[in-house]
Amino acid sequence: MDFNDTPEEAKFRAELRRWLIDNLPDDWTTRPPGGYRWDEHEARTWSKKLYDAGYVGLTWPKEYGGGGAPHTLQGIFLEETGRIAAPSHIGGIGLGMAGPTIIAWGSEDQKKRYLAPLLSGEQVWCQGFSEPGSGSDMGAAKTRAVLDGDEWVVNGQKVWSSWAHIADWCILVVRTDPDAEKHRGLSFLLVDMHSPGVEVRPLRQITGDPEFNEVFFTDVRVPRESMLGQPGEGWNVAMTTLLHERGTLGFALTAGLEQALTRLVQFAKLPGPDGSRPADDPVVRDQIAQLYIDLQGLRFTNYRSLTALQKTGVPGPEGSMAKLHWSEANQRLTSLAQSLNGLAAQLDGEGGVWDGFWVYQQLRSRGNTIEAGTSEILRNIIAERVVGLPKSR
Amino acid sequence: MDFAFSEDQELLRAAAKQFLADRYPIDKVVAIADSQTGNDPATWEQIVDLGWLEPDLGLLDLAVIAEESAYALLPAPWFSTVGLAWPVLDDDLRQAISAGDRSATLAWAESGGPATIAAAANQSATHAAGDTLTGTKVTVPDLGNVTDVVVIASDGLYVVDLTTNPDVVVSRSTIDRTRRLGELHLSATPARRLDAGLDALAEVRRRALALLACEATGVSQRALDLAAAYTKERQQFGRIIGTYQGVSHRVANTFVATQLNRSLAYWAAWAVSANDAEAELAVAAAKSQAGDGSVFACEQAIQAHGGIGFTWEHPLHRFYKRAQWISGFEGNGRAHRATIAESLLGPAA
Numbered sequence: 001m002d003f004n005d006t007p008e009e010a011k012f013r014a015e016l017r018r019w020l021i022d023n024l025p026d027d028w029t030t031r032p033p034g035g036y037r038w039d040e041h042e043a044r045t046w047s048k049k050l051y052d053a054g055y056v057g058l059t060w061p062k063e064y065g066g067g068g069a070p071h072t073l074q075g076i077f078l079e080e081t082g083r084i085a086a087p088s089h090i091g092g093i094g095l096g097m098a099g100p101t102i103i104a105w106g107s108e109d110q111k112k113r114y115l116a117p118l119l120s121g122e123q124v125w126c127q128g129f130s131e132p133g134s135g136s137d138m139g140a141a142k143t144r145a146v147l148d149g150d151e152w153v154v155n156g157q158k159v160w161s162s163w164a165h166i167a168d169w170c171i172l173v174v175r176t177d178p179d180a181e182k183h184r185g186l187s188f189l190l191v192d193m194h195s196p197g198v199e200v201r202p203l204r205q206i207t208g209d210p211e212f213n214e215v216f217f218t219d220v221r222v223p224r225e226s227m228l229g230q231p232g233e234g235w236n237v238a239m240t241t242l243l244h245e246r247g248t249l250g251f252a253l254t255a256g257l258e259q260a261l262t263r264l265v266q267f268a269k270l271p272g273p274d275g276s277r278p279a280d281d282p283v284v285r286d287q288i289a290q291l292y293i294d295l296q297g298l299r300f301t302n303y304r305s306l307t308a309l310q311k312t313g314v315p316g317p318e319g320s321m322a323k324l325h326w327s328e329a330n331q332r333l334t335s336l337a338q339s340l341n342g343l344a345a346q347l348d349g350e351g352g353v354w355d356g357f358w359v360y361q362q363l364r365s366r367g368n369t370i371e372a373g374t375s376e377i378l379r380n381i382i383a384e385r386v387v388g389l390p391k392s393r
Numbered sequence: 394m395d396f397a398f399s400e401d402q403e404l405l406r407a408a409a410k411q412f413l414a415d416r417y418p419i420d421k422v423v424a425i426a427d428s429q430t431g432n433d434p435a436t437w438e439q440i441v442d443l444g445w446l447e448p449d450l451g452l453l454d455l456a457v458i459a460e461e462s463a464y465a466l467l468p469a470p471w472f473s474t475v476g477l478a479w480p481v482l483d484d485d486l487r488q489a490i491s492a493g494d495r496s497a498t499l500a501w502a503e504s505g506g507p508a509t510i511a512a513a514a515n516q517s518a519t520h521a522a523g524d525t526l527t528g529t530k531v532t533v534p535d536l537g538n539v540t541d542v543v544v545i546a547s548d549g550l551y552v553v554d555l556t557t558n559p560d561v562v563v564s565r566s567t568i569d570r571t572r573r574l575g576e577l578h579l580s581a582t583p584a585r586r587l588d589a590g591l592d593a594l595a596e597v598r599r600r601a602l603a604l605l606a607c608e609a610t611g612v613s614q615r616a617l618d619l620a621a622a623y624t625k626e627r628q629q630f631g632r633i634i635g636t637y638q639g640v641s642h643r644v645a646n647t648f649v650a651t652q653l654n655r656s657l658a659y660w661a662a663w664a665v666s667a668n669d670a671e672a673e674l675a676v677a678a679a680k681s682q683a684g685d686g687s688v689f690a691c692e693q694a695i696q697a698h699g700g701i702g703f704t705w706e707h708p709l710h711r712f713y714k715r716a717q718w719i720s721g722f723e724g725n726g727r728a729h730r731a732t733i734a735e736s737l738l739g740p741a742a
Contacts, residue, residue, distance in 0.1 A: 001395060009394060297653035303656070304397075304655075
């Protein structure tokens with residue numbers, strides 16, 4: 001057991017730190033936290049920079065443009081970029097979900113065609129899993145695909161699709177066999193978002209932002225070969241996607257929580273609405289210390305999971321709780337911050353606290369226990385697949 | 394970065410698991426716990442044979458033993474000897490302990506005086522005169538089951554031989570019957586001054602906290618295993634109760650608490666063993682999580698068991714009481730969170 005970096009890890013970390021300072025805007029670390037978001041052009045430029053420097057797809061196979069590096073380096077990358085609050089690569093869905101699924105299920109042609117432009121940020125991916133009538137219950141998806149000659153004809157509606165408004169490609173779960181038992185009738189398509197019949201409508205959330213989208217498919221024609229796995233294998237393919245969504249997420253979540261806690265600590269030391277410092281309130285002190293414990297618990301649970309992954313190729317069972325624990329900790333953190341502001345917690349723009357930074361963070365955090373598996377589904381997964389209780393349904 | 398125990402440590406764990414499962418099933422533990430002394434001298438000989446008192450064991454080796462022995466709730470003064478007294482003992486006593494001839498504990502708390510090791514290091518009213526000590530110590534772990542007690546006095550550390558001074562020990566009824574607490578009434582009692590001084594107590598405290606965090610991991614894991622086993626079998630309304638989410642989600646929460654506990658406990662054990670810069674914070678975080686988390690895990694398990702979990706007959710309460718023991722040692726979670734807050738936020742105005 002040794003939590004210090006190996007010489008290779010230390011070198012990678014030092015170079016990355018240097019690179020981030022050199023490539024982020026000069027005033028990056030001194031900017032106020034609220035009121036600044038990159039537009040699409042800036043995000044694409046940044047993604048390309050990351051790619052050119054070799055920081056994208058670190059653990060992916062070299063033959064498809066990846067770095068072939070051990071998972072620990074990816075962990076360090078997420079830690080360091082999180083600490084300095086560097087923007088993410090624009091292709092989050094591609095890197096975390098579409099890419100790993102294509103690596104696991106794709107043909108050689110598909111890997112060659114899709115992976116490199118995904119890494120460079122040239123092509124952005126989105127995800128079409130949830131539907132208005134099937135959220136957690138993905139097996140009930142209704143979006144249909146019918147074979148017509150050499151093409152699938154897709155009709156239906158997806159929802160909660162982030163990045164769909166700028167996406168070039170979509171990983172889409174469709175029903176190809178309406179007569180089969182529900183999970184067995186699904187297939188997994190790779191759909192060109194520029195095809196005729198694809199319509200993207202932004203979906204406004206409680207934050208007021210349209211971060212997600214509804215996507216409508218009307219007689220969208222998809223080449224027959226643009227499928228991962230065989231017709232009817234869609235459920236299994238999608239499980240690979242979700243495994244990656246939940247499996248590689250821990251470090252990014254920890255980094256985000258660490259950044260939020262750093263800001264909360266900074267914030268608590270400032271005078272509040274009545275002039276007193278929250279940092280002098282024993283209850284606030286206790287709650288902040290508990291958040292520190294939550295953060296470190298998450299961090300070292302990730303390390304254990306990563307060590308298991310390195311040694312056995314499979315992440316340990318402890319990894320399944322990362323998203324569950326993170327989402328609830330993040331909600332506690334942001335609600336604590338908002339609770340320090342009195343009625344000023346209502347102001348979400350100019351004149352608001354840190355230009356409405358905590359307002360946005362707190363409202364956004366309510367989605368954390370819903371997106372990418374609700375806390376209820378995650379507890380079912382832990383109870384059934386990790387602890388081994390009988391299935392609840 | 395390598396967050397795994399060594400191969401030797403994994404062998405040590407496997408051997409401990411095997412020994413405890415074979416020799417100390419819960420029925421036997423309960424029989425010992427409910428005996429007059431709460432201790433079976435034969436256990437100590439077995440511990441010697443297993444090598445758990447070897448002088449060359451590192452803190453990470455001890456961490457493994459602490460976790461496994463708490464999972465079985467092994468009644469023996471092993472933690473008191475190795476986790477509390479050992480770092481300040483002289484070579485003669487250490488050799489006698491390794492040979493299985495002696496065992497030891499630490500006495501720090503005083504009624505109306507210091508309650509923690511940290512406080513006792515500079516607030517002890519127990520005082521020395523010549524080769525004797527006078528004062529009263531309370532809540533001394535395993536006092537009735539060891540041969541020697543290290544006493545924190547106002548000017549240093551002393552050891553009192555209990556085999557030649559048996560009258561200084563007053564037993565008290567303790568809810569955790571596998572690690573009882575006693576009172577030490579010293580009145581010009583012969584004592585020997587140790588070379589180690591009061592400044593050695595900071596390290597004693599850290600090691601003890603890290604090891605107890607590992608114990609809490611074992612306790613939480615046992616509570617989880619008991620809850621899982623029961624909710625997989627028990628039926629109500631014609632269904633296995635583990636299929637009800639109201640029940641299964643409690644079990645899932647227990648799993649989460651156990652994993653957090655384990656991650657932080659191992660971090661603390663490593664940080665103390667490596668004298669890492671974050672050791673103090675690691676220990677505070679681990680102890681807060683360990684105490685609160687293991688109590689929580691046992692409470693969830695009791696609830697998941699329904700009425701049977703509330704009976705004396707069922708072993709769950711034994712683990713619950715150990716969790717409370719751990720939670721109360723050296724300040725509860727709140728006290729350790731205050732340490733963390735001090736580090737993050739500076740002193741409060």
